[in-house]
Amino acid sequence: MRILIVEDEAKTAGYLKQGLSESGYAVDIACDGVDGLHKALEEDFDLIILDVMLPLLDGWGVLEGVRRRKQTPVLMLTARSRVDDRVRGLESGADDYLIKPFAFAELLARIKLLLKRNNKVNPAEVLSLGGLELDPVKHRAYRDGHRIELTAREFALLHLLMRRSGEVLTRTLIASHVWDVNFDTDTNIVDVAIRRLRAKVDDDYPHKLIHTVRGAGYMFEVREDE
Numbered sequence: 601m602r603i604l605i606v607e608d609e610a611k612t613a614g615y616l617k618q619g620l621s622e623s624g625y626a627v628d629i630a631c632d633g634v635d636g637l638h639k640a641l642e643e644d645f646d647l648i649i650l651d652v653m654l655p656l657l658d659g660w661g662v663l664e665g666v667r668r669r670k671q672t673p674v675l676m677l678t679a680r681s682r683v684d685d686r687v688r689g690l691e692s693g694a695d696d697y698l699i700k701p702f703a704f705a706e707l708l709a710r711i712k713l714l715l716k717r718n719n720k721v722n723p724a725e726v727l728s729l730g731g732l733e734l735d736p737v738k739h740r741a742y743r744d745g746h747r748i749e750l751t752a753r754e755f756a757l758l759h760l761l762m763r764r765s766g767e768v769l770t771r772t773l774i775a776s777h778v779w780d781v782n783f784d785t786d787t788n789i790v791d792v793a794i795r796r797l798r799a800k801v802d803d804d805y806p807h808k809l810i811h812t813v814r815g816a817g818y819m820f821e822v823r824e825d826e
Contacts, residue, residue: 601715601763602626602777604645606636606662607677608654612700616649619704620711624736626756626777633657637665644773645672647714650694652678652685660692667693673714677702727762730809730822732801734762743801753778754797761810761820770817794818 603625607613610631617627628645630636633654640648640662648666652659663674675696676689689697695717696710727734733742739755741748750758756778761769771790779789794810802808811819 601646602628602644603711604628604630604636604639604643604648606630606633606640606648606654606659607651608632609651615704616707619708623708624759628776631655633659633662637662640666640672641669643776646718647673647675647711649675649677649711652676652680652689660688663689663692663694673718675707675710675714677707727759729762729765729820730807731805732762732809734759741801743805748800750797750800753793754800757793757797758801761818765820765822768813768816768819774817790818 601624603620605613605616605620605627607616607629608631613629613631617629620627628639628643630639634656636648636650636654637657639645650659650662654662657665659676659678663676666672666674673695674693675698676694677698677700678685678689679700681699686697686699695714698707698710725736727736731744734755735741736759741750741755741758757774760774760777774790778793798808798810802810807823809820809822811821811823813819
């Protein structure tokens with residue numbers, strides 16, 4: 601689950617990134633409105649946390665630009681507390697509006713509600729497919745009842761594949777979600793990680809769950825004919 605924070609205050613952005621990362625989200629940060637709008641339009645996020653008072657382009661402009669092309673959920677997080685501001689944000693297309701200072705627990709609850717409303721899977725939800733079970737809270741994985749020991753990166757990779765079961769995930773998309781950066785698509789870091797994950801998840805079982813889609817990427821899928 602990937603979240604974009606558009607926030608120019610480094611302390612606030614760092615606090616949000618740490619808290620959301622610890623809650624199981626992959627987090628990107630944009631420090632001004634122009635960069636935030638560019639990332640929001642060109643990359644794939646599940647939710648955007650947007651400040652209003654931003655350099656180069658304010659939050660109203662970012663929200664307007666996003667809504668012209670995308671319906672990514674937007675939670676406005678700002679010190680602008682007047683009723684007129686809140687109404688403007690919601691009427692301009694924001695899905696929620698939270699005023700600074702805020703309680704992180706409340707922010708997290710609102711994020712979960714927005715993701716649920718938009719049919720996104722809660723990152724804390726236990727996933728179970730094809731005999732494979734993944735518990736993000738306990739950070740444990742099992743296949744047919746047998747415990748699988750995974751590194752933090754392998755766990756994040758498997759979590760992404762299972763959450764988006766049935767979708768072809770490109771190497772670039774996997775890198776951006778799991779490593780939280782954009783790798784050059786020629787890099788084989790994703791292929792190496794997939795190979796290690798398969799050795800733990802699939803090699804000892806006749807029915808494979810992680811599949812290569814030639815020329816495109818990888819897919820997690822339960823195939824009855826294999």
